[in-house]
Amino acid sequence: MDTIIVKVTEQGDSIKRASDILRAGGLVAFPTETVYGLGGDGLNKEASGKIYAAKGRPSDNPLIIHIGDRDALGELVKEVKKPAVKLMDAFWPGPMTLIFDKADRVPKETTGGLDTVAIRYPSHPIALRLLRESGVYIAAPSANLSGRPSPTDARHVVEDLNGRIDMILDGGAVEIGLESTIIDVTGVHPVILRPGFITKEMIEQILPDITVDPAILVESKQERLVAKAPGMKYKHYAPRGQLYLVEGTNEKAVFEKINALVKEASEKGLRAAVIATEESAGSYPAGLVKVMGSRLREETVAKKLFAILREMDDLGVDIIYSESFGRQGLGQAIMNRLLKAAGYQIISADES
Secondary structure (H helix, E strand, O other): OOOOEOOOOOOOHHHHHHHHHOOOOOOOEEEEEOOOOEEEEOOOOHHHHHHHHHOOOOOOOOOOOOOOHHHHHHHOOOOHHHHHHHHHHHHHOOOOEEEEEOOOOOOOOOOOOOOEEEEEOOOOOOHHHHHHHHHOOOOOOEEOOOOOOOOHHHOHHHHHHOOOOOEEEEEOOOOOOOOEEEEEOOOOOOOOEEEOOOOOOHHHOOOOOOOHHHHHHOOOHHHOOOOOOOOOOOOOOOOOOOOOEEOOOHHHHHHHHHHHHHHHHHOOOEEEEEEOOOOOOOOOOOOOOEEEEEEEEEHHHHHHHHHHHHHHHHOOOEEEEEEEHHHHHHHHHHHHHHHHOOOOOEEEOOOO
16 A cells, blocks of 8 residues: 655645545544544444554554544434533543443444443644544544554654555644543543543542542553553553663662663663653763653653654664653653553662
8 A cells, every 4th residue: 555645734635635535434644632643434344444454453442533523422422421511611622532422323343342432522723624624533543553652743653554554644743742631421420541631630620529540550450451441451652672660769769770770781782771851861871861851841751752762763772761750740641651661660769
């Protein structure tokens, strides 16, 4: 397959061409405010099957349907409860996905075999133009090979999916860099199933009784888990080199531990790298040090995280040591992605 790669402009016909492909059952990668999505017609089970095949994605990992206005819910879900309305009023359009009981017309090939459906109303102008021009409810997981770091730039999509899909809409680098916050609104009390840019603390201003699924920051028994939301069951975001998270009671202990680990790896002939922040980068005299943002502005860390993980592959790194982050605010979403990328491999700086 020859993949069409085109930069999106106001004057060009790229959106129209992409819309024609979607309506014909083809696949188009496009930017959202979070990451690039791989889109197909969410009501076309054959198109959903193509998405799973292109990504190498397990078929029980549900897709998110993107919509261009809230009226679409009347066709896609059985019921919209009051908590869901409050969340939509506060955060849509934007980086929030809600899980509803699905309407009959939504095929289970799109929902990973579940009776629920994940819905998002994005705010990115290109995504909205595509949704409205095509008239399609677009099922779109991240536009990467399954298990790889999510794409935050069109070149990442090209690396993974060139020759596997019909078209890539190049809208430049995304704004946020982490996938949407996912909230299950099917029960009495909403539950956060995946943290994202919209934090628990922000949601509590709207719904004080919001809870968090305990699997977010803890390794789950994969064989027992039913993945109600994308990213809950399978390994995600992993670079080719082994990533370890290093935690400790004080930052000096973390610095010393990482430096010792880098020295040990180098003595074994391994190419070692460190993922640090602007505040700590100078504490690592050896190894390849990459800065992914500032702890004082965690949104800068979120934006660069996946790009840094991909860069590690480009540099041929064998082993990677990363500082950890707090479990509050945006740090919870950053840690969720790092833990999955590391396969929950954590090293304590407090142990000799």
